[in-house]
Amino acid sequence: MAQKSMHVTSEIGTLRKLLVHSPDSSLGKVVPSKAQDWLFEDIVHLDTIRKKEYDYYTRILLYFLDPEKIAGKLKQIDAPENHRKFYKPDDDGFHRSEKVIELQWLLADILKDHTIKLKLVASVCAIEFCSYETQSKLFALDHVELSKVLISGTLLDGRMLFAPIPNFIFTRDIGVVVNDHILLNRPAKKARTREALLTKYIFFNHPLFTSFENKIIEIEDTSHHFLMPKESDDKKVTLEGGDVMMVSTNHLLVGVSERTTVEAAHQVVNLLFERKLVDKVTVVRIPKKRDYMHIDTVFTQVKRNMWVMLGNFSRKSIKKEDADPVERILESKKKDDPIKIVQFNRHDIDRPVYFETLEDLLINISEVDLKSPEKTAFIYSGNSEFPYDVREQWTDSCNVLVLKEGVVLGYDRNDKTTEAFTAQGFNVVHVHDLLNDLEAGKVRVEDLKDTVILMPSAELSRARGGFHCMSLPLLRDEIN
Numbered sequence: 001m002a003q004k005s006m007h008v009t010s011e012i013g014t015l016r017k018l019l020v021h022s023p024d025s026s027l028g029k030v031v032p033s034k035a036q037d038w039l040f041e042d043i044v045h046l047d048t049i050r051k052k053e054y055d056y057y058t059r060i061l062l063y064f065l066d067p068e069k070i071a072g073k074l075k076q077i078d079a080p081e082n083h084r085k086f087y088k089p090d091d092d093g094f095h096r097s098e099k100v101i102e103l104q105w106l107l108a109d110i111l112k113d114h115t116i117k118l119k120l121v122a123s124v125c126a127i128e129f130c131s132y133e134t135q136s137k138l139f140a141l142d143h144v145e146l147s148k149v150l151i152s153g154t155l156l157d158g159r160m161l162f163a164p165i166p167n168f169i170f171t172r173d174i175g176v177v178v179n180d181h182i183l184l185n186r187p188a189k190k191a192r193t194r195e196a197l198l199t200k201y202i203f204f205n206h207p208l209f210t211s212f213e214n215k216i217i218e219i220e221d222t223s224h225h226f227l228m229p230k231e232s233d234d235k236k237v238t239l240e241g242g243d244v245m246m247v248s249t250n251h252l253l254v255g256v257s258e259r260t261t262v263e264a265a266h267q268v269v270n271l272l273f274e275r276k277l278v279d280k281v282t283v284v285r286i287p288k289k290r291d292y293m294h295i296d297t298v299f300t301q302v303k304r305n306m307w308v309m310l311g312n313f314s315r316k317s318i319k320k321e322d323a324d325p326v327e328r329i330l331e332s333k334k335k336d337d338p339i340k341i342v343q344f345n346r347h348d349i350d351r352p353v354y355f356e357t358l359e360d361l362l363i364n365i366s367e368v369d370l371k372s373p374e375k376t377a378f379i380y381s382g383n384s385e386f387p388y389d390v391r392e393q394w395t396d397s398c399n400v401l402v403l404k405e406g407v408v409l410g411y412d413r414n415d416k417t418t419e420a421f422t423a424q425g426f427n428v429v430h431v432h433d434l435l436n437d438l439e440a441g442k443v444r445v446e447d448l449k450d451t452v453i454l455m456p457s458a459e460l461s462r463a464r465g466g467f468h469c470m471s472l473p474l475l476r477d478e479i480n
């Protein structure tokens with residue numbers, strides 16, 4: 001059988017291809033007064049985020065997914081006279097990996113085509129309300145420069161035409177591969193609208209994605225929404241990839257959250273069932289809160305039988321409330337709405353299954369869908385100790401990316417969560433040391449098992465996303 005070029009059936013199969021976007025100058029343009037609108041809580045230092053943080057992500061991804069590009073060459077690549085050109089998408093020396101795929105590079109590629117350029121410039125100018133003159137000016141730019149301007153919003157001479165899209169590094173939210181299809185998002189926040197537009201053009205037009213022909217799923221507003229008065233926003237259709245998880249060949253999770261609406265989840269269930277893409281869709285409703293934003297900020301998978309999650313949604317914290325009824329009643333006023341979990345089965349759609357707690361669902365996935373013979377284990381954010389649990393969740397302790405089963409990338413600042421990994425028998429290694437050992441031949445990627453790779457995070461974490469958010473997996477090995 002020919003090797004599939006785009007296929008994802010789990011969160012934990014060995015990662016072979018993904019889409020990323022390295023921090024462009026947008027991140028250096030976030031101003032305090034716009035930080036919240038642009039979905040950052042703070043401003044970040046561009047040079048640090050690039051050189052001291054994100055470059056490590058690129059290196060480790062290439063080491064695992066496309067080693068020919070990097071193994072044994074790091075010293076040369078990082079020599080000062082090379083000025084990081086290996087990491088710069090618009091530079092001739094850019095790595096151009098077809099495994100660790102950079103969106104800006106793909107965008108520049110499709111803009112070589114006259115018709116696509118025309119359509120995309122007009123669409124961007126329409127959503128950004130540009131003048132006709134600006135539109136003509138943009139159209140006159142060459143494809144590489146135009147790709148930069150469409151992302152950063154700024155011309156080479158420094159003139160700002162429209163807002164940057166600093167959240168473009170969170171490629172997860174753009175779309176999710178469901179078996180051999182891709183489900184595109186519909187962002188809830190205005191700050192992320194242009195991202196969705198640019199990537200839609202890439203998926204429909206770039207030759208790398210020909211295997212997605214007729215397999216791109218888009219969701220649309222319904223007349224229920226656009227004919228209604230403005231207040232009835234519950235019919236709005238928005239969906240972000242952080243709320244979608246392909247947990248097994250036949251099973252997709254969809255979060256209903258600050259970003260993804262009930263109406264969108266409803267459409268996803270129907271669209272996927274019509275196409276017989278999965279048998280089960282579980283809708284996980286979490287409180288609409290900035291801290292949580294998507295389901296992947298409160299849990300992600302580590303191994304077939306292991307998950308990292310926020311204890312607030314744990315069976316234990318729900319039980320604790322039974323202890324003292326007065327306390328429970330008073331406390332419950334300020335507690336989050338409980339999580340609600342409903343699972344639909346394509347063959348018996350009128351009889352959904354309800355799960356009481358998040359752990360019940362995750363155990364069911366591990367033991368029923370993934371047939372794990374071992375007991376399911378949970379690692380809790382901040383080891384479930386207040387206030388570390390919520391502090392570390394805020395800096396994405398629950399948002400890890402699996403490179404291969406049991407080998408995950410996480411932030412180095414979440415100390416208590418890291419301790420909880422150690423208690424489960426995990427090795428902990430800093431990416432810097434791991435890269436040195438890999439280059440020295442002391443360690444091989446194939447030999448790594450049950451390991452948390454700690455990534456520098458002082459600046460990156462202020463953008464409010466972790467490595468799960470910074471990745472759009474396109475190909476993962478099947479797990480058996």
Ligand SMILES: NC(=[NH2+])NCCC[C@H](N)C(=O)O
Nearest residue numbers: 039170242294463464465469
């Ligand atoms: N899948 C995720 N959790 N993505 C995180 C996105 C963070 C980004 N600043 C936002 O608020 O949109």
